[in-house]
Amino acid sequence: MGVDTVLWSKLVTGMTLGFHMIFATIGVGIPLMIAIAELTGIRKQDAHYALMAKRWARGFVISVAVGVVTGTAISLQLALVWPNFMKLAGNVIALPLFMEVFAFFFEAIFLGIYLYTWDRFKNPYIHWLLTIPIVAGAGMSAVFITTVNGFMNQPGGFTMQDGQFTAVNPVHAMLNTATFSKVFHVLSSAYLTGAALLAGIAAFTMLRRGITGYHKKALKLMMTVVLLFGALNTLAGDVSAKFLAEHQPEKLAAGEWHFETRSGADLILLGWLNAEHKVEGALHLPKMLSFLAFGNFNAKVTGLNEFPSDEQPPLLIHYFFDLMAGIGFALLGISMLYFLFAFWKKRNEHNKWMLRLIAAGAPLAFLGVEMGWFYAELGRQPWILRGYMRVEEAATTSPSVRILFFLFLLLYIVLGVVSVLVLRRLFNNNPAEIEMEKWARHADEKRTGEGAHT
C-alpha cells in the first residue's frame, strides 16, 4: 500500500505541474510581449500594434485564469499530498511562497486595471506604464517559486538537528547555489516560449488566411524577441549545465548517460541502452561533455557510477535532456533563418515553408519547457530535498490519493478543452483585419461626433 500511495502522489503532482507549466509559462512570457507591442504602437503611432496588444491581452486573460486556478491547486497540494515535506521544509520555504503571493497579488491588481482602462487615459503612455507592474509581478512570481525549486535541489540555510531544521536563515535558503542558473533559465525560456507562441499563431493564421500587414508586423516583432531570448536561453542552458557539473553531478551524468568518471568525456546524443547498460546507436560528440560541463575539452566529469544505486536518478531523463536542448537550438535556428531571409532580398521570409517552420515552433517551445521541467524534477529523484528527505518519506499516507488522481485528471481535461474552445471562438469569428476596420470606423464616428458638437 505504501509504495502505491507514493506512486499516485507523484503522479498527481507531476500531472498538476505538467498542466500548470503550460499556463504558468504563458503567464510569465506573454505580459512582456503585450508591453512590447503596446510600446511599439505608441512610438510608431501604428494602430496595428495597439490592436495586437489588445488581442493578446484578451487571450492572455483566459489562460491566466487557468494558470491561477492550477497554481492555487499546486500550492494546496503541497500540504495535502506532501504533508511531511511541508512539516519539515515549511519552516524554510514559506518565505519565498509568501513573497510569491505578494508578487502575484500585485500583478493581479494591475492586470485588472489594465484590462478595463484602455480608453480612460488621455496620455497613452500612462496605460502602457500599467504593463510594468504586470511584467514585474509575473517575473518575480517565477523568481520566487524557482528559488523553492532551487532549494529542493540544493538545500541550505539551516542546520539539521533531531530530524528538524534549526538555525534557519530563510534568505540564505532562497539564495541557494541552484537559484541563479534556474531563475535565469526559467525566465529566458518563458519569454522565448511566449514569443514563439505568438509568432507561431501569426504564421499559422497567414498560412490559413493569407498574408496581411497586421500579421507580418506581429511576426517580425515576435521573431526579434525569439532571436534575442533564444540566444539568452542558450546561454542560460549552458550556465545550468555548468552548475549541475559542479553541484549536482548525478543529475547531469544521468541526463548524459555518462557512467564512468573520466576527462575529455564525449557528449552522447539519443541512442538506447542494451541489456548490459551499454549505450548503442548514439551519436558521440568527442569531448563535448567536458566542454559543456566545465568549458574545457579535457576536464574531468563525474560519472553516475560514483553514486550509490539507490541515489541515482532514472536514466529516462537522457531523452528529456536531448529533446529540451534540441528544441532550444531549433527555435534559435528558425529565428536566424527568418532574419536571413528577411535581409536577403532574393528570398521571401513569408514563404510557405518558413511559415510552417515558425508555426511548428510554438508547440515545440512548450514541449521544450515541459521536457526541461521533467528533466529537472525526475533528475532530482529519489530526493524531494536532496540529501535530506526522500520522496517516499514525504508523501501522504492516505490511499484516497489514487481516486483524487482521476478527479484532477478529469478537471484538467475539462479546463484544457474548454479553454481551447473559448479561445478559438474568441478569435476565429473575429479576425484582426475586421476588428481593425471596426475600430477605425468607431474612431471616425467619434471624431465626427465630437466635431458636430463644437
Place this chain on the structure above:
Amino acid sequence: MMSYDLIGISVLWLFLYGYLIIASIDYGAGFFAFYARLTKQDHLINRLISRYLSPVWEITNVFFVFFYIGMIGFFPDTAYYYGSALLVPGSIAIVLLAIRGSFYAFENYGSKNKIVYLFLYGASGLLIPASLSVALALSEGGFILKQGQSVSLDYWALFTNPLSWSIVGLAIVSVLFISACFMAFYASRAEDQAALKLMRTYALFWSTPTIIVALTAFIYLGQHNERHYQNMMDLWWLLALSVAFFMIAMWLLYRGRRYGLAFVCVMLQFVCALFAYGIGQYPYILDPYITIQSSVTSSSMGFALVVVFIGGMCLLIPSLILVFKLFLFDADYVKGKK
C-alpha cells in the same frame, strides 16, 4: 514586544476576515447572477454584477492563498495535521475553486450567455465556502485522529455532528447576506433603482437565516467544545456589539437609506463575531494538537515574514486604493459611463 505567534495569528485572522468579506461578495454575486438568470431578472442586475466583479475576481483568490501560505509560514505544523486530514475535502475545494475561477473568465471574456458556465460559476460559489468552512469545524477537535505517525479524518464523526453542519450552513447564508448587502450598496451608488430594489429584497430575505443559523452554531459549539464556548461567553460584549451592528444594518436596509453605512455595519458585525470566535479559540489552532505557541516558526523566519508582510503591504495598499478609486468609487464607472 509582541511575540511572533501573536503577531502571526493576528495578521492571519485579519486576512481571514478580509477573505470572508471579499469572497462572500464574490461568491454570493455569482449565485445571484445565476439565480437572476433563472428567474428571468438578469437584465436587472447582471450588468451591475459583472461591472463590479470583472476587475476584482482574481484578487479574491489571492486573499485565500495568502491566508493559507501565511498559516504554513507562521505555523508549519498546521500543514502536517490539516494537510493529512484534509486531503479529500481540500482536493474537492481545489476542484471547485478551479471550476469557478476559470469558468468565470470563460463566461466573461469568452463566450457570453452560456448558462452552463454561469451555473458552474454560481453553484461552485456556494459549495466553496461550504467545503472551506469544514476546516473551522475540524479546529474544534474530535474529528482529526492521530495514531502513531499517521493523521486521519474521522468522516463519520464529522458528518453526524450537528456542529459541522451548522458551521457549513452559517457559511452559506452569511455569504448570501454579505453579498446582497454589498450589491445593494453598489446599486445605490450606480443609482440603478431596479437593481437596488431586487438586491435589497435579497439582503432582507437572507438576514433572518443568518442570525438564526449563527445562534444555532453557537449552541452546538457549547455542546461540542465547552472551553471555546465559555471563552466566547466571557467576550459577551463583542457578541452583543455584533448583534447591535446587525440590528442597525437591518434598520437601515428596511428604511431603504444609507446603504453604504448599512454595509459598513454588516462588516463590523462580522468583525466582532469573527474575533470573538478567534479569541475564544486561543491558544489553539487545532484542539488539542496545535497551539500557536507550540507550532510557531523560528524567530528568524517570523522576522523575515513580518518584514516581507510590511513591505508587501506598502506595495499593495496603494494599488488597492487605486483599484477602489477606479472601479468602486468612480461614480461614472459604476454607472457604466466609462
